Amino acid sequence: MFRALRQFSTSRASLGPKMQVYEPLPRLRNGQCLMEYVKQAQYEKFDKTGAKRKALSLANKERIRADDIVTVVYKNQKPVTGQVLMVKRSGLNSTVLLRNKITGLGVEMNIPVYHPNIIRLDIVRRPVAYKPRNRHYYIRNSRLDVGEIGASGN
Secondary structure, eight states, rough: OOHHHHOOOOOOGGGGOOOOOSSSOOOOOTTTTTTHHHHHHHHHHHSSSHHHHHHTTTTOOOOOOOOEEEEEEEEOOOOOEEEEEEOOOOOGGGGEEEEEEOOOEEEEEEEEETTTTTTEEEEEOOOOSOOSSSGGGGGTSSSTTOOOOTTTTO
């Protein structure tokens, strides 16, 4: 049965010239894989100066860490100031969790660092000595909780 099918199959030469229906895919970008190239393009789009990447980089000594007091400057609204409870470093999905007390009520804001409306992150104050944890959830509603932090960083 297979021999019979083979007899009637057409060869490639008999089909004629190959028609190109779509544009060919571009070659690898200098040997860089596609996902790395897309990631770099997204970083260029949302962080033109590289300041946000530098602020989150673990290799940088002046990076944003838990227990810092940070001001987030937006394009079209007032700046937000708070104590950093947690920094989540996950590429373009990196976030910073800020806590502040407003009229005695604890308020937490999860700020996406690479959001297009965020201009920059300014470190207002660093602690004398950092606490030995990366995530400071334990300070909520305890004697260690933050006071009211104004724009001046009091």
